[in-house]
Amino acid sequence: MTYKRKDGRKNDEMRSPIIAKVGIVPNADGSAMFQIGKTIAIAAVYGPKKMHPQHSQNPERGTLRCTYNMLSFSVEDRIRPGPSRRSTEISKITQWALDPVVMLNNYPNMVVDVHISITQADAGTRCAGINAAAMALAHAGIPMRDMVSSVAVGKMDKTIVLDLDKYEDSEFEDGEGSTDIPMSFTNNGEMTHLQLDGKITKEQLKEAAKMAQKASKEIYEIQKKALKESLGDLK
Amino acid sequence: MIKTPYVTGERIREYLQENKRFDNRKADEFREIEIELGVSKNAEGSAKVKIGKTEVLVGVKMSVGEPYPDSPDKGNLMVSAELLPLSSPRFESGPPKFPVIELGRVIDRGIRESKFIDFEKLCITKGEKVWTVIVDIYSINDDGNLLDAAGIGAIAALKNAKMPKFDKKEGKILYGEKTNDSIPLAKEIPISITVHKLGESLIVDPTREEEDISETRVTVGSSNGIISSIQKGNETSLKLEEFDKVLDIISKVERDVFKKLEKFLK
Numbered sequence: 001m002t003y004k005r006k007d008g009r010k011n012d013e014m015r016s017p018i019i020a021k022v023g024i025v026p027n028a029d030g031s032a033m034f035q036i037g038k039t040i041a042i043a044a045v046y047g048p049k050k051m052h053p054q055h056s057q058n059p060e061r062g063t064l065r066c067t068y069n070m071l072s073f074s075v076e077d078r079i080r081p082g083p084s085r086r087s088t089e090i091s092k093i094t095q096w097a098l099d100p101v102v103m104l105n106n107y108p109n110m111v112v113d114v115h116i117s118i119t120q121a122d123a124g125t126r127c128a129g130i131n132a133a134a135m136a137l138a139h140a141g142i143p144m145r146d147m148v149s150s151v152a153v154g155k156m157d158k159t160i161v162l163d164l165d166k167y168e169d170s171e172f173e174d175g176e177g178s179t180d181i182p183m184s185f186t187n188n189g190e191m192t193h194l195q196l197d198g199k200i201t202k203e204q205l206k207e208a209a210k211m212a213q214k215a216s217k218e219i220y221e222i223q224k225k226a227l228k229e230s231l232g233d234l235k
Numbered sequence: 236m237i238k239t240p241y242v243t244g245e246r247i248r249e250y251l252q253e254n255k256r257f258d259n260r261k262a263d264e265f266r267e268i269e270i271e272l273g274v275s276k277n278a279e280g281s282a283k284v285k286i287g288k289t290e291v292l293v294g295v296k297m298s299v300g301e302p303y304p305d306s307p308d309k310g311n312l313m314v315s316a317e318l319l320p321l322s323s324p325r326f327e328s329g330p331p332k333f334p335v336i337e338l339g340r341v342i343d344r345g346i347r348e349s350k351f352i353d354f355e356k357l358c359i360t361k362g363e364k365v366w367t368v369i370v371d372i373y374s375i376n377d378d379g380n381l382l383d384a385a386g387i388g389a390i391a392a393l394k395n396a397k398m399p400k401f402d403k404k405e406g407k408i409l410y411g412e413k414t415n416d417s418i419p420l421a422k423e424i425p426i427s428i429t430v431h432k433l434g435e436s437l438i439v440d441p442t443r444e445e446e447d448i449s450e451t452r453v454t455v456g457s458s459n460g461i462i463s464s465i466q467k468g469n470e471t472s473l474k475l476e477e478f479d480k481v482l483d484i485i486s487k488v489e490r491d492v493f494k495k496l497e498k499f500l501k
């Protein structure tokens with residue numbers, strides 16, 4: 001029996017709408033919003049600026065510092081404001097996802113702060129956060145060798161599907177259950193972030209990775225378009 | 236983070252003596268107000284409020300818990316605020332500092348004391364189960380006057396809210412199934428307005444630069460002319476004549492702001 005998606009999407013179809021926008025926080029050096037389905041993330045970049053406290057400074061290169069934060073009312077059961085073990089981990093994962101593309105060699109002892117807030121959550125928040133963060137970094141003019149685009153793949157029972165929604169991520173329990181695999185790719189096709197929760201075979205995982213990589217290109221185009229639009233009529 | 240430079244402050248004060256502001260507003264004039272409702276669908280109610288470039292996001296969540304022993308038949312209100320580091324280079328993560336705590340408390344009192352929420356209607360079983368209304372305020376961009384933006388946001392989000400279903404047997408809230416019932420609210424909308432004193436001038440809705448050189452401020456929460464909460468902030472004293480002026484400004488501005496809000500809050 002094959003898995004049929006509740007919302008009628010094809011297995012390799014992302015949620016819609018996918019909306020990307022930059023320049024949403026005037027105070028920030030760069031900022032962006034990324035929405036996929038009902039999940040909305042916003043990100044703001046401040047820096048490069050001097051790293052405080054001093055003992056955290058790296059004299060060899062600048063530091064990328066990411067903070068992932070969920071607004072208390074972004075989920076059904078209100079979460080306590082402030083950092084949690086989960087948000088601390090996702091912050092680090094986000095930094096690892098973006099670090100390979102940001103070029104901070106020329107900014108010793110400096111830090112680039114990336115603040116991410118999830119304003120509405122419906123699964124896939126870390127991927128949306130990474131997508132918004134990558135755009136915000138580009139919008140801030142931070143030197144980057146590539147873009148980063150993030151999407152989750154998953155396995156529902158035995159079927160590989162793209163971009164799990166909340167039901168698929170946390171409620172589906174039939175057969176082999178649900179496996180959630182958030183991934184991030186550079187436009188060059190390199191993987192910068194990978195996590196997995198569930199059960200999957202090697203072959204299925206390979207298939208899933210290919211599907212995610214392909215989808216990441218679609219996201220890349222949307223990010224690029226939003227960034228270009230922010231430049232207006234500059235020609 | 237660098238504050239507004241001294242010379243800029245001087246310039247702002249000089250200008251104000253000639254009744255001028257950098258953005259051409261009058262002393263008692265608010266910037267454009269924009270409200271968007273229902274911006275976060277998992278919240279019972281939510282609102283995005285922009286005053287000029289200042290922006291806040293406010294969400295309302297409902298939960299069920301035991302009432303306080305001194306009000307067994309009344310629901311509860313909880314207001315908290317967070318100044319996101321995302322919204323300004325001045326805000327840092329870490330334990331809440333005084334301005335955030337004050338922000339939450341001033342908004343809390345503005346709502347509570349105006350009797351905007353009918354807490355008795357939020358009682359489910361006397362002495363056992365009552366609704367708690369939780370209002371969470373987040374700054375998205377700070378260009379001054381977060382206080383008034385937060386107040387407007389809280390009211391807008393409360394008006395936007397729909398009660399979730401409560402399963403009495405299971406004692407569980409079914410957040411997915413919103414009812415058509417609004418939170419029991421009074422008709423009169425409480426508005427809180429802050430007047431700032433800069434040199435000899437009194438102004439409302441300061442930009443970031445203006446707020447930086449504000450010497451003292453008075454926040455007044457009132458609905459339809461009836462004052463129900465006040466907070467004076469910062470060290471500088473206020474002459475009684477100035478205070479009279481503050482109150483006059485507030486009753487005028489309250490009406491102006493109310494007019495601006497009306498179309499969004501129908």
